[in-house]
Amino acid sequence: xxxxxxxxxxxxxxxxxxxxxxxxxxxxxxxxxxxxxxxxxxxxxxxxxxxxxxxxxxxxxxxxxxxxxxxxxxxxxxxxxxxxxxxxxxxxxxxxxxxxxxxxxxxxxxxxxxxxxxxxxxxxxxxxxxxxxxxxxxxxxxxxxxxxxxxxxxxxxxxxxxxxxxxxxxxxxxxxxxxxxxxxxxxxxxxxxxxxxxxxxxxxxxxxxxxxxxxxxxxxxxxxxxxxxxxxxxxxxxxxxxxxxxxxxxxxxxxxxxxxx
Amino acid sequence: xxxxxxxxxxxxxxxxxxxxxxxxxxxxxxxxxxxxxxxxxxxxxxxxxxxxxxxxxxxxxxxxxxxxxxxxxxxxxxxxxxxxxxxxxxxxxxxxxxxxxxxxxxxxxxxxxxxxxxxxxxxxxxxxxxxxxxxxxxxxxxxxxxxxxxxxxxxxxxxxxxxxxxxxxxxxxxxxxxxxxxxxxxxxxxxxxxxxxxxxxxxxxxxxxxxxxxxxxxxxxxxxxxxxxxxxxxxxxxxxxxxxxxxxxxxxxxxx
Ligand SMILES: Nc1ncnc2c1ncn2[C@@H]1O[C@H](COP(=O)(O)OP(=O)(O)OP(=O)(O)O)[C@@H](O)[C@H]1O
Ligand SMILES: [Mg+2]
Numbered sequence: 001x002x003x004x005x006x007x008x009x010x011x012x013x014x015x016x017x018x019x020x021x022x023x024x025x026x027x028x029x030x031x032x033x034x035x036x037x038x039x040x041x042x043x044x045x046x047x048x049x050x051x052x053x054x055x056x057x058x059x060x061x062x063x064x065x066x067x068x069x070x071x072x073x074x075x076x077x078x079x080x081x082x083x084x085x086x087x088x089x090x091x092x093x094x095x096x097x098x099x100x101x102x103x104x105x106x107x108x109x110x111x112x113x114x115x116x117x118x119x120x121x122x123x124x125x126x127x128x129x130x131x132x133x134x135x136x137x138x139x140x141x142x143x144x145x146x147x148x149x150x151x152x153x154x155x156x157x158x159x160x161x162x163x164x165x166x167x168x169x170x171x172x173x174x175x176x177x178x179x180x181x182x183x184x185x186x187x188x189x190x191x192x193x194x195x196x197x198x199x200x201x202x203x204x205x206x207x208x209x210x211x212x213x214x215x216x217x218x219x220x221x222x223x224x225x226x227x228x229x230x231x232x233x234x235x236x237x238x239x240x241x242x243x244x245x246x247x248x249x250x251x252x253x254x255x256x257x258x259x260x261x
Numbered sequence: 262x263x264x265x266x267x268x269x270x271x272x273x274x275x276x277x278x279x280x281x282x283x284x285x286x287x288x289x290x291x292x293x294x295x296x297x298x299x300x301x302x303x304x305x306x307x308x309x310x311x312x313x314x315x316x317x318x319x320x321x322x323x324x325x326x327x328x329x330x331x332x333x334x335x336x337x338x339x340x341x342x343x344x345x346x347x348x349x350x351x352x353x354x355x356x357x358x359x360x361x362x363x364x365x366x367x368x369x370x371x372x373x374x375x376x377x378x379x380x381x382x383x384x385x386x387x388x389x390x391x392x393x394x395x396x397x398x399x400x401x402x403x404x405x406x407x408x409x410x411x412x413x414x415x416x417x418x419x420x421x422x423x424x425x426x427x428x429x430x431x432x433x434x435x436x437x438x439x440x441x442x443x444x445x446x447x448x449x450x451x452x453x454x455x456x457x458x459x460x461x462x463x464x465x466x467x468x469x470x471x472x473x474x475x476x477x478x479x480x481x482x483x484x485x486x487x488x489x490x491x492x493x494x495x496x497x498x499x500x501x502x503x504x505x506x507x508x509x510x511x512x513x514x515x516x517x
Contacts, residue, residue, distance in 0.1 A: 121357075129353035132315045137367040137416070138343040 028146075028223070029216050035140070035147040046148035053114050053156035053211070058163065060113060061106045065164035068101045069093055069171030077180050086180075090187045091194040093172030098195065098203045099259070102164040104251050107210035110157060111243035115218040118149060119239035122222025123232035131223070146223065149215045157211030158204040165203065202258040209254060210247045217243040264327045266291040266424065266456040267312065272321035274307060281307050283480030285321070289473075294450045294457035296471030296488050298502060300511070303477045305460045306350055309426045312458075313347060314338055325424070343371065346422035350429050350460075352413040354401035360412050361387070361397030367420035386415045391441055407434045414442060418449055425449060427459040431466045443469040464503050467491055476502065478511070 076092045122145060125131050134141040169191060176182040217239045225235035265288040272285040281304040289295045299305050310316040312323055314330065322329050330341055346367070354363050362369075364386055365379035374382060384394030390411040401409055410433055417425060427446060431439035443466050449455050461467050467474060471488030476499050484496045491503050501509030 125355075129349045129351060130355055132310070132313075133347070133349055133353040133355070135315065135339075135342055136313060136345060136347040138339075138370040138420075139366070140339065 025216065025220055028220050029150070029212075031142055032146040032150050032216070032219065035143040036151055038143075040143070042144055042148050045144060046152055049118075049149045049152035049215075050156050052117070053110065053152050053215075054160055057106075057110050057113055057156075057160055060109050061160050061164050062167050064105050064109055065097070065102060065168040066171035068105055069097050069168035069173075070175045072096055072101070073172035073175040073180070077176070086182075087190065089176060089180075089182070090172070090190040093176075094169050094191045094195050095199060097168035097172070098165050098199050099255070100203075100251070102161045102168055103203050103206040103210060104247060106157065106161050106164045106207065107214065107247040107251075108244055110160065110211070111214045111217075111240055111247065114153075115214040115239045115243045116236050118215065118218030119222040119225070119236045120232055122219060123225035123235040126223060126225050127228055127231060141223075146219045149219055150212060153211035153213075153215030154208050155211070157214070158207040161203060161207035165200075198258065202254070205258075206251060206254050209250055213246045213250065214243045217246065263291070264324075265289055266326065267458070268322075268324040268327075269312070270322045270324075272308070272311060272318050272323065274304070274311060274316065274318045280480050282311070282318070285477075285480075285482055287475060287482060287485075289456055289458060291456050292450065292454045293472040294446070294459060294470055296467045296474040296491075297458060297460050297477060298462065298467060298474065298491070298499075299477030300502070301462075304480060305477055306428055308477070309347070309428060309458065309460065313342060313345060313426070344422050345424040345426065346417035346420065347426040348410075348413045348417040348428055348430055350432075352401070352409040354409055354412055354416070356401050358400075359397065360399050360401060360404070361394075363401065363412060364397070364415045364419050366416060371420060373420065383415075383419070386419050387412070389445060390415045391438060407438065410434060411438075411442065414445070418445075421449075421453050421455075423455055425455050425457040427457065427461075427470075429460055429462065431461065431463050439463065439466055440469070446470050464491060 072093050073089055076089050077086060080086055080088055122131070125145070131141045131145070134144055173184070173187055173191075176187055177184045221235040221239040221242070222232075225231045267287070267289040269285055269287040272282050273280070274282040285308065287295070297305050297308065307316060311318045318331070323331055325341055328341075330338060333341065354360075355366070358366070361380055361383040364383035365374070368374045368379045368382060369376065380397070383397055387394050387397055392408060392411055392415070396404070396408070396412075401412065404412065410430070414427070414430060417427070425446075430446060431442050434442060446457065446459065447470060450457050457470075459467075459470050461470070468488050468491055473485065474488040474491050475482045475485040476496075477483075478498055484494060484499045486494055491499065494500060494503075497510050500506075501511050
């Protein structure tokens with residue numbers, strides 16, 4: 001027979017565990033950030049992480065953006081043409097790309113690419129004693145490995161999202177003009193008329209937050225991984241899953257902050 | 262008598278219900294080398310990691326130059342660690358860097374050299390451990406196991422630390438290279454005046470490297486004495502171990 005108190009206990013244990021790991025992650029992130037304020041700074045490590053985040057993520061993010069812009073144009077056309085509201089399409093494309101799809105899809109793609117790679121790299125360094133070795137060579141591993149990656153995430157992902165925004169709008173523009181027969185200059189005019197600074201800023205702030213979360217999850221899970229190849233695999237999975245969920249959750253919170261009045 | 266360089270008292274560490282170190286007392290005098298022997302899984306590597314602060318012991322004290330390092334604030338602790346060089350059992354080379362960058366890592370981190378000088382010095386240290394300086398441009402993954410060990414050794418001694426830890430420095434090397442490495446370790450201790458703790462399973466190497474020796478068994482140091490007496494210590498545990506006998510007080514136990 002199942003004791004109902006067991007269930008209560010399980011919920012309690014789960015809650016305590018969640019609170020404890022949230023605290024651990026927050027402490028880890030705060031420690032990492034605090035190292036950005038005190039020298040030495042590792043510019044090379046930052047640059048490597050930055051290039052990994054931005055340049056090497058560009059192809060996958062660009063493709064995602066173009067296709068999502070295109071598909072929104074197509075979907076809203078099939079829906080809105082029933083009410084004769086085709087003129088709204090330019091606005092729908094640009095607003096959904098800049099406010100939501102740009103940051104969220106780029107964030108999810110980068111989490112899968114860079115977050116996973118970070119967790120695997122740091123995890124391997126952990127289980128092969130490389131992180132311990134740093135400490136014996138006058139190098140603080142949090143400062144050398146974690147801080148530059150956090151900074152790179154915060155700076156690189158907004159740049160990536162800016163590119164994704166442009167390409168997403170371009171995808172919608174292509175479908176609307178080539179396939180749906182819109183007037184190109186009219187489409188562009190309504191695109192720019194509807195877009196406000198707040199939309200752009202909100203999208204980029206989201207991107208910076210997502211970049212931080214991706215780097216934080218990649219570093220945290222990698223840094224604390226244990227138990228050989230299997231542990232590194234588990235750390236990688238956790239990093240991607242946690243980053244993806246956090247991106248979606250923070251997307252809601254930030255949208256609430258910026259747009260809900 | 263002056264304080265020993267490293268003084269360990271009552272060091273205890275358990276993982277779960279498995280007690281690995283059970284009240285270790287060990288003194289290492291400045292400028293001498295201590296060899297620690299003991300069965301596989303007896304906690305030798307854990308002992309070194311405790312001294313380095315990589316594993317937090319459950320009880321006991323570790324004093325370096327008379328200061329209890331377990332109770333130091335983090336920054337001072339880092340300063341102490343900067344004076345310790347360690348060769349890890351599995352090398353722990355940074356695989357994202359080249360061999361010479363590995364060797365020069367500590368020099369660069371401590372700003373003891375710029376990149377150009379560091380590169381030259383790395384080449385010289387590689388030559389000391391019997392590697393051609395051109396190896397410096399390879400990545401650690403391109404080296405054989407024994408070569409990786411020597412690069413790890415080169416990295417540990419590069420910044421000429423006051424204290425050196427060697428976790429099985431000669432395992433995986435051919436006998437001649439093993440003797441060369443032993444000579445190098447002795448040289449570091451004698452010429453630089455470093456204090457060393459070396460873990461080894463190789464009795465020839467132990468008597469060459471060590472001034473003193475200690476044996477770890479079931480979490481305790483069961484014997485300490487001059488390294489020269491390892492082979493005829495009169496202690497039945499040490500005798501069986503150093504002569505590699507199957508029969509004796511040490512029975513093979515299933516480790517958990
Ligand atoms: N991080 C850890 N977590 C849990 N148990 C550990 C950890 N590190 C070491 N142990 C356990 O401590 C014991 C001693 O390990 P240690 O690595 O010190 O052995 P050793 O004496 O160096 O052996 P070897 O000669 O094989 O290297 C082993 O039983 C090991 O399982
Ligand atoms: Mg060991």
